[in-house]
Each structure stands twice: as C-alpha cells, then as structure tokens.
Amino acid sequence: MAAKSIWGYRATFVGLSALIFFFALLPFDAGDGNVPGPDLVIALVAAWVLRRPDYLPVWLLVIVLLLGDFVLMRPLGLWTLIVFLMSEYLRRRVDHAEAAPFWSEVGVVSVCILAAFAADYLVLVLLLAETPPILGQGLHAFATVVFYPAVAIFSQMIGVRRLAPGELDSLGTRA
Amino acid sequence: MARSRPGEDIYGKPLRRLFVALTCTVLIALLLLWRIDNPRAERIRAALVDRVVPNFEWALAPVTWAGRLIEDFEGYARVYEQNQELRRELQQMKAWREAAIQLEQENARLLDLNKVRLSPGLTYITGVVLTDSGSPFRRSVLLNIGADDGIRDGWAAMDGLGLVGRISGVGNRTARVLLLTDGNSRVPVTIQPSGKRAILAGDTTSAPVLEFVENPDDVRAGDRIVTSGDGGVFPPDLSVGQIVRGADGRLRVRLSADITRLEFLRVLRTRVAQDISTTGDLLLPAPAPLQGPPIPEGIAEPDAAAAANGG
Numbered sequence: 233m234a235a236k237s238i239w240g241y242r243a244t245f246v247g248l249s250a251l252i253f254f255f256a257l258l259p260f261d262a263g264d265g266n267v268p269g270p271d272l273v274i275a276l277v278a279a280w281v282l283r284r285p286d287y288l289p290v291w292l293l294v295i296v297l298l299l300g301d302f303v304l305m306r307p308l309g310l311w312t313l314i315v316f317l318m319s320e321y322l323r324r325r326v327d328h329a330e331a332a333p334f335w336s337e338v339g340v341v342s343v344c345i346l347a348a349f350a351a352d353y354l355v356l357v358l359l360l361a362e363t364p365p366i367l368g369q370g371l372h373a374f375a376t377v378v379f380y381p382a383v384a385i386f387s388q389m390i391g392v393r394r395l396a397p398g399e400l401d402s403l404g405t406r407a
Numbered sequence: 408m409a410r411s412r413p414g415e416d417i418y419g420k421p422l423r424r425l426f427v428a429l430t431c432t433v434l435i436a437l438l439l440l441w442r443i444d445n446p447r448a449e450r451i452r453a454a455l456v457d458r459v460v461p462n463f464e465w466a467l468a469p470v471t472w473a474g475r476l477i478e479d480f481e482g483y484a485r486v487y488e489q490n491q492e493l494r495r496e497l498q499q500m501k502a503w504r505e506a507a508i509q510l511e512q513e514n515a516r517l518l519d520l521n522k523v524r525l526s527p528g529l530t531y532i533t534g535v536v537l538t539d540s541g542s543p544f545r546r547s548v549l550l551n552i553g554a555d556d557g558i559r560d561g562w563a564a565m566d567g568l569g570l571v572g573r574i575s576g577v578g579n580r581t582a583r584v585l586l587l588t589d590g591n592s593r594v595p596v597t598i599q600p601s602g603k604r605a606i607l608a609g610d611t612t613s614a615p616v617l618e619f620v621e622n623p624d625d626v627r628a629g630d631r632i633v634t635s636g637d638g639g640v641f642p643p644d645l646s647v648g649q650i651v652r653g654a655d656g657r658l659r660v661r662l663s664a665d666i667t668r669l670e671f672l673r674v675l676r677t678r679v680a681q682d683i684s685t686t687g688d689l690l691l692p693a694p695a696p697l698q699g700p701p702i703p704e705g706i707a708e709p710d711a712a713a714a715a716n717g718g
Contacts, residue, residue, distance in 0.1 A: 254463065257538035258471055259548055259669065260478075268543030290423075294430055302455045304541035308448055309437035316434070320427060359442050362590050364544035365611055372543055 241287045241392065245280065249273055249296045253303055268372040270379040273300060274315050274348065278341045279384040281322045283392045293319060310355055314348045338384070342377045349373035449576055457578025460538060460549060467537055475668075531565075531673040532556055537581065544611055546589035547572070548669055550582045558582045561640070563675045569646040569663030570594075570634060571672060582674070586666060587615050587647070595638055596647055596660075599631035607632065607647065607660060613667070614651065614659040628652050632660050642677055 252272045273296075280288050297312040322344065349369060356363045363369075441448040460467075534550035552558055554577050562574045564584045572592065576583035585592055592609035596617075603625060609615045620626055630650045636643030648662040 256541035259536045259539040302452050305545040306542055308441040309434040313434040
C-alpha cells in the first residue's frame, strides 16, 4: 500500500509540474515586460523534499526539471543543476527540521530560493551568457519566496505530510 | 522498497552519492555544451519542443481562447467610448485612403514610365501562435508551422502591421520566432526621414532600444523605423515602428506590431539575394563544360546508361 501511494504522489508531482509548464507557455503577453510571476516548480520541489523526500527521487526530479529547461527556453541544464543541488541540501536537512516550526522552514527555504536565483545569475555572468535584467530577476525571486508558504500549505493539503517517527522506520525508503 | 535490505546501509549511501555526482557532471556538461556549441544545443531543444508541444495543441487553443475572452471582457466596460473613438478614426482613415490610392496610381504610372522593375513581391506563410517562451525573461513565440511548410531559419515574421521578429529554431511542425523585444535580438534598421542607420536591440522591455545612432540629435521622437536590409538579415523596408524617447533618455522604438497580443503571424518567404562577388558572374551564362582530357569511359558509362533507360 505504501509503495502504491508513493507512485501516486510521484505522478501527482509530474502532473503538477506539467500543469505549471503548460500555463507558463500560454501565449498571453508574449512580448511584454510585465512583472514576472513566481517560479512555482522550485517552490514545489522545496516543499515536497522537506516533507517527503521519498516522493521526489533524484531521477524524477532531474527529468522534470530538464524538461522545464528545454521547453521554457532556459539555459540547458543550469537551472536543473541549481535546483537539484538545493534539493540535496534540503534533503540532508530533513532530519534536523523534524520538529522545526513552519515559519523557520519558510525562512530556510526563502534563503535557499534567493541563493538559487543569485547562483543562476552569477553562473550566467561567469559564462558570459546573456543575463536577464537584474531587477526583473530579483522580482521573480521575490515572487517565488512570497508564493512558497501557499505552495507548502497546498502540498500539506493534498497529503504530502511529514511522517510520524514511527512510520519512518517501517518504510525505510529514505536515504 | 517496502523494507530495507540488510546490505543497503553499506552500499546504498556511496552508490547514491556516486549517482548524485554523476548527475551533476552530466548537467554541467550539458550547460557547457549549451554555452560552447549553442546552435547545436538549440537544435536539440527545437527538436524536443517539436516532439512535445504540438501534442498539447488541442488543450492550448481552447485555454488561450478562454483567457483572451476574459481579457476582452474588461474591454467591454467602455465599449461606447471605444465606438465613438473608432468612428472618428475611421473618418480620418477614409481621407488617408483616398490620398493613398491616388499616390499609388501616380507611383505606378511613374514606375511604368521609368521601366523600373521592383524585386518580386514577398510571399508569406501564415501560422498560428501556439505558445510563448514560458520564461519571464525570454521573448519568443512558437508557431505551428515548421520545416514541413518550408520555413527556414532567419526569415522575418510580421503581424498585419509591422515586423515582429525572426525565425530562430525550426522543427518539423513548429518554428520559434525570436521577438524584437528579446535580449538576443539585433536588427539593422533605417530611421526614415533622415536615412540614418542603426541597430534595434531588444532588452526584454516592450520597447527595444536603438543603438549605434550616428547623430542622435538628428533623430526625433515620432520618426519612422524600417528594416534596412543590411547584412541580408531581413528584406529592406519592412515597417518596424516609431521612435520614442524612453524615461531613461535613450532612443527606443514603439513597435507598430501589437506584440502583446500575437495570434497569427506571417512569415515572409525571403529569397536568398544573389550575391555579386565577382564582376562576370551576372552577365555570363552558366559555366561551360569542363575543358581538358575526356573523362574515362568506365566512369561516364553508368550515367549514359541511366539516361538511355530514362529516355
């Protein structure tokens, strides 16, 4: 039963990510410099990894993020690498974060998200690639941080919760 | 993996670490490929997008339609004022139309008198916008026409009014249009009354910047911008927009194309201009057959046999 629900949630993650990409791709204001919206996929990854790392194995994460890189015209591999490293960092924190209150989790994730965007920008500068405008990028990161609590609460509502200590041992899927 | 196997503690963690390191290496290699051999990486991307996105066409079209409907709904609030405005504009346009027709006739007469031959008219292929770039800092759209329809890289894309961008990345069923507002877009243009040349450079805002203007004092807000055709990037004299002075004091261009609401785009079928590199090429007929000793019989035979069969 446990394995079945794990696969169910993995499929849910893929579905949610596909939905986010789909709505990002809709051609509403193609050429306009509007206020950039949040990057919900990174928020979703952070929320899920902190709650149930076994729902997001490395291979699934990398495939979904790479697809995003390809379809959303981002530099190939860079954003995937950054989000992947961030998820690894958060994964290692899971044990310590067991009893942490919600707002401290939000704080940690906010710092991680800001660091991810800063790293993205820095690598692009180092590679002498074309960089997005720094103000827009900052707003994008800020919007993502603002939307993180909502994403976390939504994840909690659809059943992505931390395991009670007893369940952890019987499942034993965490690395 | 319902329960942990006994060996997992010993082998699981190092194996996992190895896997993570391997993934990182692959991703870094991909990033370097993207940076170093960009055209190849973008071709891979175009091929993948070409496989994925058209499968969602059935969902994209109705959702886009619904979204546009909601956008339009906000416009209905002031439908009366808009109507009045349009009527006034229509009156003015009628006067202009009369003038334009007369000028066109006069122009045609003069061209005929002078025996001028214009370049063959540009033909175009019309495509529907499927998606935009999806990233907040890239300005491009994906069309539902591609290599199968004869689209090639570098052709100009226009909406009904003005230039929108150029084709960059062609799949079999899709083609990506890099908009003029994208940070990577550079287009050579002419400023109309003064004839000055400049480069129109996108910077992800809705009004791209004019760069390399020789005498910025000669240029006024409201001047028309058309493509110059320099470098063979675009056919000359496509309408682009009008100069405005931005809040930061730089010369910017307000595009005549309605770039926020792109629905149908025309891709201009640009012929490769004949390159005049030497003096004789244009006047002489096709090169004569090769001079020299005759080609040995054995090599020429299969061709002759094929020709005989065909005949």
